[in-house]
Amino acid sequence: MNEYIDLIIRSVIAFAILLAGSKLLGKQTISQMNIFDFIASITLGAITANLTFNSNIKIHHHVIAFFMFVGVILATAYISMWSQKSRTLFAGDPTVVIQNGKILEKNMRSMRYTADYLNQQLREKDIFNIEEVLFAIIETNGELTVLKKPQFRQVTKQDLWLSAAPESKLPIELVMDRKIKKDNLKENQLTESWLMSELQKQNTALEEVFYAVLLPNGKVYIDTYKDHIQFPVDKE
Structure with missing residues (x-):
């Protein structure tokens, strides 16, 4: 087989099995990657990369290895669902680094977590004074979650009895x-005639609409192609 055709076939298969593996594993590997997920992602990436470029190993061997590893990941995920000890083994435990405005240096050292990085993550959450943190x-x-002291939390309608x-x-x-x-x-028991009437109420034709959405409060938000903004804030 021509080496270029072989490379194309391998690339397509690599993409296909990586997509299939991602669907099987779900969204958690991407959005909430812990240590185990990180290792799993690197390994799956390495297998698919080898499938694309390493022609010394047969394609079906790569595919078998890939889905065997996916199976191991799924098995550990199901085990973790039913066992607290397994979850701790694979993902670890959360670590408290600030308690009542005081930094817990021992916990930070055990994680090799620096004060500079802690301050950076606090600033990303609009916290510039550590004394505000409960x-x-x-x-x-690896994400930092913060609970502020009651006097520094945002006021809600419930707090004001509204x-x-x-x-x-x-x-x-x-x-x-359009x-x-x-x-x-x-799915929401709405009709096109109702939609057209809503557009008509705002003097807008369907051909002019870029985006329209029914908000939870019952109002229809409509954005048209013509924004009628003379001086845009950011123009490419």
Whole structure:
């Protein structure tokens, strides 16, 4: 087989099995990567890279190795669901680094976590004064979660005894790039005639709509191609 054709076939197969593996493993590996997920992702990437470029190993051997490793990852995930000890073994435990405004230096040293990095992550959460922090915890995926002291937390409507309109559903996309989202209309017992009447109320034709969404409060938000902004803030 021509080496270029072989490379193309291997690349397509590598992409296909990587996509299939990602679907099997779900979103957690991408969005909430802990130590075990990190190792798993690197290994799967290495296998697919070898499948693409290492022609000395047969394609089906790579595919078998890939899905065997996916199977191991799924097995450990299911074991972790039922066993606290397994979760701790594979993912570790969260670590408290600030308690009642005081930095826990021993916990930070055990993680090789520096004060500079701690300050950076606090600033990313709009915290510039450590005394505002009741607890700060390093989660198993490396993210810092912070609980402020009560006097520094944002005031809510509940705190002020103000009534709030109930919301029981997510925004519903109606139009995207001039095209009606018919499935969304059907799932929410809405009709195209209702949509057209809503567009008409705002003196807008379907051809002018870039994006339209039904908000939880019952209002329809419409964005048109013509924004009528004379001086855009950021123009490429």
